[in-house]
Amino acid sequence: MAIDRVSLGSTGLEVSELALGTWRFGRRLVDGEERYDAEGVVETDEERASELLDAYADAGGNFIDTADKYGDGRAERWIGNWLEDRDRLNYVVATKIHRPRRENDPNAQGLNRRHLRQQVDTCLERLGTDYIDLLYCHRWDDDTPAEEFMRTLNGLVESGKVNYLGISSGRPDAWKIVKANEIARREGYEPFTVTQPRYNLVDRAIDANYLPMCRDYGLGAVTWSPLAWGFLTGKYRRGDTGYEESTAAIDSRFAERYLTERNFDALDVLLEVADEVGATPAQVALAWQLCHPDITAPIVGASTVDQLEENLGAADVSLSDDQFERLSAAKTVGPE
Numbered sequence: 001m002a003i004d005r006v007s008l009g010s011t012g013l014e015v016s017e018l019a020l021g022t023w024r025f026g027r028r029l030v031d032g033e034e035r036y037d038a039e040g041v042v043e044t045d046e047e048r049a050s051e052l053l054d055a056y057a058d059a060g061g062n063f064i065d066t067a068d069k070y071g072d073g074r075a076e077r078w079i080g081n082w083l084e085d086r087d088r089l090n091y092v093v094a095t096k097i098h099r100p101r102r103e104n105d106p107n108a109q110g111l112n113r114r115h116l117r118q119q120v121d122t123c124l125e126r127l128g129t130d131y132i133d134l135l136y137c138h139r140w141d142d143d144t145p146a147e148e149f150m151r152t153l154n155g156l157v158e159s160g161k162v163n164y165l166g167i168s169s170g171r172p173d174a175w176k177i178v179k180a181n182e183i184a185r186r187e188g189y190e191p192f193t194v195t196q197p198r199y200n201l202v203d204r205a206i207d208a209n210y211l212p213m214c215r216d217y218g219l220g221a222v223t224w225s226p227l228a229w230g231f232l233t234g235k236y237r238r239g240d241t242g243y244e245e246s247t248a249a250i251d252s253r254f255a256e257r258y259l260t261e262r263n264f265d266a267l268d269v270l271l272e273v274a275d276e277v278g279a280t281p282a283q284v285a286l287a288w289q290l291c292h293p294d295i296t297a298p299i300v301g302a303s304t305v306d307q308l309e310e311n312l313g314a315a316d317v318s319l320s321d322d323q324f325e326r327l328s329a330a331k332t333v334g335p336e
Contacts, residue, residue, distance in 0.1 A: 003060040003315045006296055008092075009193045009220025011164055013133070015063040015092050017290055018312055019222060020056045021301035022064065025049045025078055026071020042071075044303065046078045053082045055305045057091075059312050065222070065299050067096035067138060068123055080128035088129055094222075095123050096168055096196075098138030111141035111149035120161055136166040136196055140173060146180050147187075154189035166194030168224070172206045174213040181217065192219065199223040199295070201232055201270060201285055202263045202331050211294045226289055226298035227282055227311075231258040234271060234281035238264040266330035273327060279317045286314035288327045 005014040024044040044052070053064070066075045076095060083091065097119045098110060107114055123132060135156065141149065156162040167177055177192055184191035195214055197206045203225065214221045227233055236259065267281075274284045289298040302308035319327070 001059055001309075001313050001316050003312060005062075007220075008134070008164070009296060010218035011193050011220070013092060013164065015297060016061045017297050018061065018286070018315060019063040019065045019094075019297045019299045020053070020061055020308075021224070021299040022049070022066040022075045022079065023070055023301055024303065025066070026074025028071070046074075046081070048304075049075075049078045050082050051305055052302060052308055053079070055308050056312070057086075059309070061312070062090060063092045063094070063297060065094045067099070067136075068119055068126075069096075069099035069138070073122075073126055076123055076126035080126055083128060092133045093127060093129070094134035094136060094166070095127070095132055096136040096138035097123065098141065111137055111144045111152075113148060113152045116149065116152050116156070120156055124161065131160060132162050134164045134166055134194060135162040136168045136194070137192075138168050139170055140167070140176050146176075146183055150180055150183050150189050151187070154184070154187075157190040164194060165190055165192050166196060166220075166222070167192050168196035169198070169210075172197060172208075172210040174206075174210040177219070178213060178217070194220040194222055194296070196222050196224055196299075198225045199289070199298075200226050200228045201288060201327060202228050202258065202266050204331055215294050220296035221294055222296050223289060223298045226286055226300065228258055228263075228285075229254050231263065232267070232270060232281060232285040234267070234274070236267075238267075262331065269326055269330035273319070273323050276323065277317060277319065279313070280310060282311055283314040283317050284319070284327070286311060287317035287319055288324060290314060290317075291319050291324050 004017045006017050007013070008015045027043040029041050029043055064079060066079055068076060070076070079093065097116060109115060120132070120135065124130060137149070153165050157165065177195060181191040183189070197210055199206055211221065270281050270284055274281045277284065279287070286298055286300065289295045300308070300311040302311060
């Protein structure tokens, strides 16, 4: 496989066209739910995390995505341990800040100045590095004035602790990103240059306004959940109910969001195209994003090296213009 490099939005930074997601690293599950106050079962332990990082690097990948909250900090620490034996300059590390650092402490969460400064230092310590390539605000903070957090983020860039700024979106809130960047433009602050929205063949809400905003403002779009929690791997079929060990059995939100007739119609098109090009459904779903003019890099995750290598194989899948358009039309644009 040959993973190409792409420009990160309008910045001069070059990143892999497929980013490695580390959401599962150190994640503790109790009865299928993530827990931070109990031992639970670790979904991906440090040994497996290192194997996945090795496989990604061996394939030519350089863009590692994590967050302060992943595995309650274990993901960042394990990435830092892995980087100890490697040239830090060869990798672009992105992390995110927002989630509560201490429960029941309103000042230890969000984007207020104190939390941002303290948590950046914590992230740097865990990652074992003196700079973060790309710092995302994990979510917008309605309780902190945008002027405050944009000024604070600018200070982190000026200090050399952070190189580029991004914002991750749970909802397609394009206007808020524009608001923040207009403040940055007016005050001479560093703007957001990268966004991280949810996007895949059946989650298309950002088609309406969010992606055009990214295009117009030169923002890179690094997408999460490109396989729709596994729905686009093809393991789910219309009418099947035997999902005892799957996400559908564990999380009711999955069934409500993805196991719908409209989504299965889109899945049918995906399966047709996968058969035509001789690739897996997951590879075609990712290849569709690699062909998308408004997407910088989808974030791929995996539980095993075999799964990761399958996903990275999307870089070798070629789609015709007709196949791309059929996939794009398989699910109509939803409301923003």
